[in-house]
Amino acid sequence: MSKKINLREQKKLEYRQKILSAAVHEFKERGFLNTSVSNIMQKADLGVGTFYNYFGSKEEVLMNLVKNLFAEVEEKIQAQAKLKISSIELLESCCMHTAEIIDENKFVLPLLSSAAEHSDKPEQSPKNLSPGFKEIFGKIISFGQERGQIRRDIPTDLISEMFHSIYQAAAFSKLKISFKENVRLKVKILLDGIALKNPQA
Amino acid sequence: MSKKINLREQKKLEYRQKILSAAVHEFKERGFLNTSVSNIMQKADLGVGTFYNYFGSKEEVLMNLVKNLFAEVEEKIQAQAKLKISSIELLESCCMHTAEIIDENKFVLPLLSSAAEHSDKPEQSPKNLSPGFKEIFGKIISFGQERGQIRRDIPTDLISEMFHSIYQAAAFSKLKISFKENVRLKVKILLDGIALKNPQA
Amino acid sequence: MSKKINLREQKKLEYRQKILSAAVHEFKERGFLNTSVSNIMQKADLGVGTFYNYFGSKEEVLMNLVKNLFAEVEEKIQAQAKLKISSIELLESCCMHTAEIIDENKFVLPLLSSAAEHSDKPEQSPKNLSPGFKEIFGKIISFGQERGQIRRDIPTDLISEMFHSIYQAAAFSKLKISFKENVRLKVKILLDGIALKNPQA
Amino acid sequence: MSKKINLREQKKLEYRQKILSAAVHEFKERGFLNTSVSNIMQKADLGVGTFYNYFGSKEEVLMNLVKNLFAEVEEKIQAQAKLKISSIELLESCCMHTAEIIDENKFVLPLLSSAAEHSDKPEQSPKNLSPGFKEIFGKIISFGQERGQIRRDIPTDLISEMFHSIYQAAAFSKLKISFKENVRLKVKILLDGIALKNPQA
DNA sequence: TATGAATGAGGCTTCATTCAT
DNA sequence: GATGAATGAAGCCTCATTCAT
Numbered sequence: 001m002s003k004k005i006n007l008r009e010q011k012k013l014e015y016r017q018k019i020l021s022a023a024v025h026e027f028k029e030r031g032f033l034n035t036s037v038s039n040i041m042q043k044a045d046l047g048v049g050t051f052y053n054y055f056g057s058k059e060e061v062l063m064n065l066v067k068n069l070f071a072e073v074e075e076k077i078q079a080q081a082k083l084k085i086s087s088i089e090l091l092e093s094c095c096m097h098t099a100e101i102i103d104e105n106k107f108v109l110p111l112l113s114s115a116a117e118h119s120d121k122p123e124q125s126p127k128n129l130s131p132g133f134k135e136i137f138g139k140i141i142s143f144g145q146e147r148g149q150i151r152r153d154i155p156t157d158l159i160s161e162m163f164h165s166i167y168q169a170a171a172f173s174k175l176k177i178s179f180k181e182n183v184r185l186k187v188k189i190l191l192d193g194i195a196l197k198n199p200q201a
Numbered sequence: 202m203s204k205k206i207n208l209r210e211q212k213k214l215e216y217r218q219k220i221l222s223a224a225v226h227e228f229k230e231r232g233f234l235n236t237s238v239s240n241i242m243q244k245a246d247l248g249v250g251t252f253y254n255y256f257g258s259k260e261e262v263l264m265n266l267v268k269n270l271f272a273e274v275e276e277k278i279q280a281q282a283k284l285k286i287s288s289i290e291l292l293e294s295c296c297m298h299t300a301e302i303i304d305e306n307k308f309v310l311p312l313l314s315s316a317a318e319h320s321d322k323p324e325q326s327p328k329n330l331s332p333g334f335k336e337i338f339g340k341i342i343s344f345g346q347e348r349g350q351i352r353r354d355i356p357t358d359l360i361s362e363m364f365h366s367i368y369q370a371a372a373f374s375k376l377k378i379s380f381k382e383n384v385r386l387k388v389k390i391l392l393d394g395i396a397l398k399n400p401q402a
Numbered sequence: 403m404s405k406k407i408n409l410r411e412q413k414k415l416e417y418r419q420k421i422l423s424a425a426v427h428e429f430k431e432r433g434f435l436n437t438s439v440s441n442i443m444q445k446a447d448l449g450v451g452t453f454y455n456y457f458g459s460k461e462e463v464l465m466n467l468v469k470n471l472f473a474e475v476e477e478k479i480q481a482q483a484k485l486k487i488s489s490i491e492l493l494e495s496c497c498m499h500t501a502e503i504i505d506e507n508k509f510v511l512p513l514l515s516s517a518a519e520h521s522d523k524p525e526q527s528p529k530n531l532s533p534g535f536k537e538i539f540g541k542i543i544s545f546g547q548e549r550g551q552i553r554r555d556i557p558t559d560l561i562s563e564m565f566h567s568i569y570q571a572a573a574f575s576k577l578k579i580s581f582k583e584n585v586r587l588k589v590k591i592l593l594d595g596i597a598l599k600n601p602q603a
Numbered sequence: 604m605s606k607k608i609n610l611r612e613q614k615k616l617e618y619r620q621k622i623l624s625a626a627v628h629e630f631k632e633r634g635f636l637n638t639s640v641s642n643i644m645q646k647a648d649l650g651v652g653t654f655y656n657y658f659g660s661k662e663e664v665l666m667n668l669v670k671n672l673f674a675e676v677e678e679k680i681q682a683q684a685k686l687k688i689s690s691i692e693l694l695e696s697c698c699m700h701t702a703e704i705i706d707e708n709k710f711v712l713p714l715l716s717s718a719a720e721h722s723d724k725p726e727q728s729p730k731n732l733s734p735g736f737k738e739i740f741g742k743i744i745s746f747g748q749e750r751g752q753i754r755r756d757i758p759t760d761l762i763s764e765m766f767h768s769i770y771q772a773a774a775f776s777k778l779k780i781s782f783k784e785n786v787r788l789k790v791k792i793l794l795d796g797i798a799l800k801n802p803q804a
Numbered sequence: 805t806a807t808g809a810a811t812g813a814g815g816c817t818t819c820a821t822t823c824a825t
Numbered sequence: 826g827a828t829g830a831a832t833g834a835a836g837c838c839t840c841a842t843t844c845a846t
Contacts, residue, residue, distance in 0.1 A: 047811040157376050169366035175358050193394025248828035449832040556788050559778050571768035577760050587757050595796025650807035
């Protein structure tokens with residue numbers, strides 16, 4: 001009995017994963033908007049109807065992917081935060097870890113900024129997840145501001161937004177350098193722009 | 202005869218303008234994706250079919266709008282460039298002028314980064330216009346780098362890209378401050394990040 | 403120019419009529435619920451999309467049909483009302499005229515009572531038209547009550563509802579007699595049930 | 604062994620009942636058409652597939668419910684029939700008992716007149732059960748006609764049909780009075796319309 | 805026998821594009 | 826050249842029914 005259930009559950013998980021993978025593949029290949037549920041399920045080698053046993057809509061799939069991404073990012077950052085380094089150094093290191101994770105999932109980024117436009121169901125918009133992104137960096141920044149390592153004449157949110165936009169821009173860059181290098185250099189500028197050279201005692 | 206032709210030409214221009222204006226209005230109101238050709242032509246008080254005498258697709262309209270915008274931006278910047286100020290000061294002033302123009306046409310911005318996704322005809326993507334944007338800033342930056350006013354350890358393109366992304370991010374910001382103020386503060390950081398404090402002789 | 407418009411308008415009317423006719427045919431044949439927009443347009447020999455140039459939904463088509471029916475009924479009744487006869491006689495004669503009209507359009511009747519259940523768009527429910535039906539009879543009845551020709555111990559609305567239900571029931575009757583005869587006999591009973599034998603002076 | 608079978612039989616009955624109850628609940632709550640097999644089985648806390656071990660379709664469930672209802676109505680009427688009262692009085696009393704039962708199960712009524720429409724399997728239509736309803740009243744009426752208490756110029760079936768339609772109409776009435784009061788008043792009219800005042804010897 | 809996930813037909817609707825006038 | 830109705834592909838989603846476990 002329990003075996004039976006396990007088998008089923010396992011199959012379910014497997015299918016769910018199959019759909020997610022197919023979705024990622026299609027999103028990467030055709031972009032979110034040009035991907036239809038039918039596309040995804042064809043790739044997944046499953047019936048269209050099956051999709052709706054797992055997700056309510058294409059948007060929901062995306063949200064899932066984004067959520068996972070954020071979870072991963074956050075985890076990495078938590079680990080970094082334990083090290084005894086300056087906020088500036090922490091930000092730099094976090095940025096690079098984040099870049100690494102996003103590098104593998106760049107297709108979600110265009111959506112963070114544009115999906116809102118497409119949907120009649122704003123409550124499902126991935127944009128709602130984006131704050132999570134900024135909050136993480138926001139904490140580090142405001143801590144740095146408190147400790148006098150980061151300038152205080154610019155609102156924390158705004159700085160946070162700049163970090164965020166670096167990923168966006170890098171994801172779409174047509175420059176020849178890699179995503180990660182792109183991020184690295186921009187982060188360098190940004191950190192130079194916000195760091196206080198003579199930290200207050 | 203020539204007069205008749207002129208009249209016709211004029212009419213054509215007039216219609217074209219009507220369509221462009223209607224498109225701007227609708228894009229602002231409903232967003233690019235939620236605007237249909239029919240929407241535009243209704244607003245323009247013209248037949249749907251007429252649209253296709255002037256443009257090949259909605260995307261093409263957008264491209265036109267973006268082109269015009271860039272022309273306007275460039276003009277402003279050319280004027281600034283004649284003043285005898287440092288590259289940093291020039292960039293700052295150009296950024297604010299640009300912000301002013303974009304502030305009125307924010308609807309094009311989401312498209313600069315995401316429209317590529319929507320279209321089966323990538324050759325028509327507005328993305329192809331985006332370089333124009335960066336080139337303008339690129340010139341100022343590289344001039345500043347030559348004159349030792351701007352750091353040289355970061356490729357010009359990359360810095361240029363950062364300026365670009367500031368507009369993107371500001372256009373979508375949910376922070377309470379205005380678009381222009383948002384841009385102003387970020388430009389401040391960015392300039393601090395790229396300026397060489399002790400210009401080389 | 404005006405001719406051109408006329409031609410178009412004519413074509414439009416013709417198509418509209420074509421759709422309505424096809425709808426009636428299909429509704430009769432398969433019932434409202436089992437009829438799809440696609441069914442209708444196939445019968446009408448027109449593209450599916452065309453349907454939406456004329457009507458917003460299947461429900462709207464139905465409403466149109468019902469509206470027309472009511473208009474016809476009302477017209478007949480107005481004519482009768484001018485005759486100098488007792489309310490009872492007037493009701494009888496109106497009922498028969500109504501029966502005649504409905505006889506040709508019985509397929510709408512099931513819908514008057516059941517369509518409400520099917521629709522997520524209650525505001526479009528044909529039920530909202532039904533009142534019109536009862537109001538017409540209501541006026542005659544209440545006038546008869548005032549004049550002492552019809553019993554006053556039963557609310558006008560309720561009597562009105564009974565008339566209405568006679569059509570419903572007759573439309574679905576499996577008895578061998580004709581729709582009109584069915585109505586005639588029931589009306590007879592109903593009138594006997596509501597008539598005051600000795601009209602008050 | 605026989606015990607085991609009994610247990611199994613019992614379980615089967617229990618499940619069947621569970622499904623029927625769940626169906627009633629859902630039909631009441633969402634209407635017949637908006638209720639899916641899945642809805643019912645969820646409410647019944649059973650697997651969807653199980654449904655098909657007991658019933659062939661949603662329609663079949665409805666038929667069962669209607670059958671039960673009729674059985675209940677008939678039982679009440681049989682009891683009444685034993686009293687020594689006139690056919691008119693008997694009808695009145697039966698009508699009110701019937702009203703009471705139906706009041707609790709109004710959801711079946713729309714279906715008596717419209718369900719036929721929903722199904723591709725007309726042989727399963729609940730309409731086929733409706734006669735049962737009329738037969739019961741038919742007996743009383745024809746007996747009354749024989750005894751000279753009810754007019755003979757109208758076919759028994761037709762009068763019977765009128766009784767039937769009273770329930771239909773009352774179930775859907777939008778008037779403020781209660782279902783039972785609605786029925787009571789209409790029955791009053793109907794009885795006045797069919798009663799012979801001076802019963803023939 | 806119970807289960808419930810998979811299935812795909814089928815319904816609705818939108819809209820870019822064509823084409824007869 | 827302007828018009829706007831016709832078109833049908835394409836997307837979304839629901840749900841009765843099947844079938845492997």
